[in-house]
Amino acid sequence: MISPKLLARTLGEMGIVTAAQIERALAAQRQQGKRIGSLLVELGALKSEQMGQQLAAQLGVLPSSAPLGVDAALTTAVTAAMAQEHRVVPVAVQGDRLQLATDQLFNALAVEYLSSLAQRAAELVLVDAGEWDRVFAERYAHAGAGSVSVAKAAPAMASAASVAPSKPLAAAVEAAEGEGGDAPIVRLVDQLIDEAFRQRSSDIHIEPLEERMRIRFRIDGVLREVPSPPRRLHGSVVSRIKILAGMDIAEKRLPQDGRIQRTVGDRPLDFRVSSLPSLHGEAIVMRILDKASVLIGVEELGLAGEALDQFRHLITLPYGMVLVTGPTGSGKTTTLYAALSTLNTPKKKLITVEDPVEYQMPGINQVQVRPQVGLTFAQGLRAMLRQAPDVIMVGEIRDAETAQVAIQAALTGHLVFSTLHTNDAPGAITRLIDMGVPPYLVASTVQGVLAQRLIRKVCDACKTAYAPGLDELAPFLGMGGQSAGESLFAKGVGCVQCSNTGFRGRLGVFEFFLMTDPLRELVYARASSAAIRERACQLGMRTLKRDGWEKASRGATALSEVLRVISDET
Numbered sequence: 287m288i289s290p291k292l293l294a295r296t297l298g299e300m301g302i303v304t305a306a307q308i309e310r311a312l313a314a315q316r317q318q319g320k321r322i323g324s325l326l327v328e329l330g331a332l333k334s335e336q337m338g339q340q341l342a343a344q345l346g347v348l349p350s351s352a353p354l355g356v357d358a359a360l361t362t363a364v365t366a367a368m369a370q371e372h373r374v375v376p377v378a379v380q381g382d383r384l385q386l387a388t389d390q391l392f393n394a395l396a397v398e399y400l401s402s403l404a405q406r407a408a409e410l411v412l413v414d415a416g417e418w419d420r421v422f423a424e425r426y427a428h429a430g431a432g433s434v435s436v437a438k439a440a441p442a443m444a445s446a447a448s449v450a451p452s453k454p455l456a457a458a459v460e461a462a463e464g465e466g467g468d469a470p471i472v473r474l475v476d477q478l479i480d481e482a483f484r485q486r487s488s489d490i491h492i493e494p495l496e497e498r499m500r501i502r503f504r505i506d507g508v509l510r511e512v513p514s515p516p517r518r519l520h521g522s523v524v525s526r527i528k529i530l531a532g533m534d535i536a537e538k539r540l541p542q543d544g545r546i547q548r549t550v551g552d553r554p555l556d557f558r559v560s561s562l563p564s565l566h567g568e569a570i571v572m573r574i575l576d577k578a579s580v581l582i583g584v585e586e587l588g589l590a591g592e593a594l595d596q597f598r599h600l601i602t603l604p605y606g607m608v609l610v611t612g613p614t615g616s617g618k619t620t621t622l623y624a625a626l627s628t629l630n631t632p633k634k635k636l637i638t639v640e641d642p643v644e645y646q647m648p649g650i651n652q653v654q655v656r657p658q659v660g661l662t663f664a665q666g667l668r669a670m671l672r673q674a675p676d677v678i679m680v681g682e683i684r685d686a687e688t689a690q691v692a693i694q695a696a697l698t699g700h701l702v703f704s705t706l707h708t709n710d711a712p713g714a715i716t717r718l719i720d721m722g723v724p725p726y727l728v729a730s731t732v733q734g735v736l737a738q739r740l741i742r743k744v745c746d747a748c749k750t751a752y753a754p755g756l757d758e759l760a761p762f763l764g765m766g767g768q769s770a771g772e773s774l775f776a777k778g779v780g781c782v783q784c785s786n787t788g789f790r791g792r793l794g795v796f797e798f799f800l801m802t803d804p805l806r807e808l809v810y811a812r813a814s815s816a817a818i819r820e821r822a823c824q825l826g827m828r829t830l831k832r833d834g835w836e837k838a839s840r841g842a843t844a845l846s847e848v849l850r851v852i853s854d855e856t
Contacts, residue, residue, distance in 0.1 A: 307329060310329060311329055314329075369422060369425075369426065370422075373388050373389055373418065374386045374387070374388045374410075375388075375418070375421050375422055375425055377411065377421060383407050383408060383409050384408040384409070385408070385409055385411050386408050386410050386411065387410075387411050387413050387417075387418060387421050388410050388411070388412065388418065389412070389414060389415045389417070389418040471519065471522045471523060471526050472526060474515060474519075474523065475523060475526045475527060478501070479548065479550070479572075480550055481512075482503050482572075483550045483553075483555065483574060485505055485785075486505055486506070486791075487503035487504055487505050488504045488505070488573065488574055489504045489571055489572060490504075490570075490571070490572040490574070491504070491509065491569070491570075492523060492524065492527070492570040492571075492572075493564075494517075494564065494567030494569065495566060496566055497517060498516075499515060499516070499517050499519070499520040499523070500514055501513075501514040505785075506742045506787075506789055506790070506791065506792050507741075507742065507851075508742070508787075510785070520567055521567065524561070524567070524570055527546075527559060527570055527572065528544065528559075528561065530546045530559075531544025531545055531546050531557070532545070533559065538563060539563055541560070541561060541562050541563065542560075542561045543558070543559065543560055543561075543642075544558075544559040545557065545558060545642075546559060546572070555575065556574075556575040556644075557572045557573065557574055557575065558572070558573040558575060558642065558644070559571070559572050559573075575644055575645060582620070582624055582627075583624055583627065583628065584598060584601070584624050584628050586624070587620070587621055587794055587796075588793050588794035588795070589794075589796055589798070592826075593798040593828065596798060596800050597736060597798060600733050600734045600800075601625045601701075601703075604699065604701065605696060605697075605698075605699045605700055605701055606696050606702070606731055606732070607693065607702045607704070607733060608701070608702070608703050608732075608733055608734055608735075608736070609683075609704055609705065609706055609714045609732065609734075609735045610622060610703070610704075610705045610706075610735075610737075610738065611706045611707065611708040611711060611714050611736070612708075612737055612738045613707065613739075614707075616738055617738055617739075617740050617794055618705045618738065619644055619645075619681075621736065621794075622679055622703050622705065623645060626647065626650060626677070626679060626703070630647065630650060632649075634676040635651075635673070635674065635675045635676050635677070636650045636676065636677045636678075637650070637651040637652075637653065637670045637675045637678055637679070638652045638653065638678070638679040638680075638681070639653040639655060639666035639667055639679070640652060640654065640655065640681035641654070641655035641663070641681050641682070642654060642655075651673070651675075653666050653669075653670065655681070662687075663680060663681070663684065663688040664685070664691050667680060667688065667692060667695065668691055671695055671698075671700070676700070676701065677700070677701045677702075678692075678695055678700050678702045678703070679702075679703040680692055680702065680703070680704040680705075681705065682704065682705050682706070682707075683705070683706055683718075683721075685721070686721040686723075689718055689722070689723050690722070690723060692704055693727050693728070693731050697730070697731055706718075710737050710797060710815075710830065711735040711736065711797045711798065711799035711827070712799055712815050712818040712822055713737075713815045713819075714732075714737075715728055715732065715735070715799075715809055715815070715818060716814070716815040716818070718732070725809050725812055726810060728809055729806040729809040729810055730806075733800075733801055734798065734799060734800045734801055735798075735801075736798050736799075737796065737798075737799070737830060738794050738795065738796050738797070738830075739794070739795050739830060739834075739851045739852060740794055740851070741792060741793060741834065741837075741843050741847050742787075742789035742790075742792055742843065742847050743789060743790060743791040743792060743793050743843055744776050744777060744778045744788065744789060744841065744842065744843055744844055745780075745781065745783060745787075745789055745790040747781050747783040747790070748779045748780055748781035748783070748784065748788065749776045749777070749778055750776060750777060750778075750779055751774065751775065751776050751841070752776065752777055753775065758846070759845070761845075761849055762831075762835050765831070765832050765835045774839065774840060774841045775838065775839065775841060775845070776841035776844070789844075793837065795830055795833045795834045795837060795848070795852065796828075796830070797827065797829050797830040797833065798827065798828070799822055799827055800827075804821060804825065805818060805821060805825070808821055830852045831848070831852050834848035834852055835848065
C-alpha cells in the first residue's frame with residue numbers, strides 16, 4: 287500500500303510537486319484525515335491524471351496519453367455487456383500481447399478472463415474515463431450496442447458499500463501505510479472481493495510464494511488462479527484485509543481469525559478471514575458466507591424420493607440424534623440449517639453451539655464456542671440443556687466428551703443435530719463407538735445419518751448429449767451401467783458462462799442411513815463399518831456412488847465428476 291509520505295516523496299522526486307507543497311498537504315492530511323492525493327489536487331499542486339499515472343506505474347499498468355484507435359477484429363469475442371462490466375476494451379496488439387484499455391487502475395482481475403477469450407497474453411492501458419467512453423462508443427456503436435448508455439451503465443465491478451472495520455484501528459491503519467478508500471491497495475482489495483463474489487467463489491486464497499504472490503478463487507469447489515499483483519504488494523494487501531477483519535496487523539508469528547461484514551450490491555455478505563504464517567509470509571483465506579445461498583428448505587437440498595421422505599420424518603421426531611457426515615466443504619452446515627429452518631417456529635426452542643457461528647438465524651439462540659475462556663462444545667452443550675430446549679444443534683462432534691454429552695441429551699428427550707467427519711454414513715456409527723460411546727447407547731439414540739458430497743453441475747449453456755465409452759462406464763457396472771444406452775448423459779463443451787470448464791453450479795449427492803432393528807443388532811454386536819454398510823445396502827440404502835450415477839444418467843452432472851468427488855471406497 288502506498289503511504290501518504292511515500293506517495294508525496296515519490297511525486298516530489300519526479301518533479302511533479304515541490305517540497306513546500308508536500309509539507310502543506312501532509313499538514314492538512316494530519317488535521318483533516320483526507321487522502322494525500324486528494325489534498326494535493328485540492329491545493330492545486332497535482333492534477334488528478336498525474337496521480338493516476340504515477341499509481342499506474344507502480345502497479346505495472348501502462349499509462350496512455352495519446353488517443354487510442356480501435357481494431358474491431360480484436361473485440362468480436364467481447365460483447366458490449368462484458369466491456370461495460372469489466373470497463374475493458376481490447377484496442378491493439380503490441381508484439382504478442384493484447385492491449386486492453388481501461389479507466390480502472392485495479393482491473394487486473396479482468397485480464398485473465400478477457401485474454402482467454404482472445405487466446406493471447408494481455409496488458410492494461412490506463413486511460414481517463416472520457417477516453418474510455420470514446421473508445422467504447424467507437425467500437426460498440428457499430429455492433430448494435432448503441433442503445434446501451436455508457437453514462438448510465440453502472441460497472442458491476444465498482445466497489446459496493448464501504449467496508450467499516452469491526453473496531454477502530456487508526457494506529458494499525460497508519461502502520462499499514464493506508465490512506466483511505468481511493469488508495470491503491472484499498473481499491474485492489476475491494477475489487478478482489480467484488481470479483482470473487484461475481485464469479486460465485488466460496489473462498490479467496492492469497493498465498494505468498496518465493497518469487498510471487500498467488501491469488502486463487504474456489505469456484506464450484508475447484509481452485510482457479512487469477513492474475514495477482516506484484517510480490518512487493520503482498521504485505522500491504524494482507525495488512526488491509528487484517529484491518530478490515532479486526533485482526534492485529536503487528537502479529538505475524540501466530541495464526542489469527544477475523545470477520546468482515548460487507549454489502550455487495552444488495553447482498554449482505556460475511557467473510558471469515560484466517561491468516562497463517564508460512565515460510566514466505568502470511569497466507570490469507572477469506573471464506574465468503576452468503577446467507578441467501580445457504581438458508582434454503584429441506585426440499586431444495588437435492589434429496590429425492592424415499593430418502594427425502596425419511597429425512598423429513600427424522601427431523602420431526604421428538605428426540606434422538608441425526609448426524610450429517612462428509613469432508614470440509616461438502617455442505618453439511620447448509621443441510622443442518624435447512625433442517626433448523628424447517629423446525630424454527632414459535633412453538634419450539636432451538637439452540638445451537640457452533641465454531642464459528644457462520645450464519646445468524648432469526649429466532650434461534652446461537653452460541654459461539656470460545657475455548658480460550660473454557661467454552662468448549664461440551665461445556666456449551668451442558669449449559670444449553672439447562673435452557674430447556676426442544677432442538678439442539680452441535681456444530682461438530684470432535685471428541686469423546688462432546689459425544690457423550692450429545693448422546694445423553696438425545697436420551698433425555700431432545701432432538702440433537704450434529705456433524706462428523708467420516709467418509710460414509712455407516713462410518714459415523716463406528717466413529718462414535720471408537721470415541722468411547724457404548725454401542726447400546728449409539729444404537730438407541732442415533733436415528734439416522736446423512737452422508738453427502740457436492741459435485742459440479744454440467745453447464746446448461748453449453749450442455750450437449752453424448753454416449754460415454756466403456757472406460758467411463760466400467761466403474762459403475764452393477765448400478766445400471768449395462769442399460770446406459772437408455773440414459774441421458776451430458777457434458778459441457780465449455781463457454782463464456784462457465785469459463786470454459788463445462789461446469790457451472792453444484793448439486794448434492796447423498797447416502798442416507800436409517801437405523802432399523804436389523805442394523806441395531808449389528809451395532810450391539812460391535813460389527814465393523816463394512817458389515818454395517820453391507821447390511822444397510824441390502825436393506826435398500828442408496829450409496830453416494832449410486833446417487834451420483836443416477837444424477838449423471840439424467841444429465842445433471844458428468845460421470846468423471848462423480849468419480850472425482852466420490853472414491854470407490856464409498
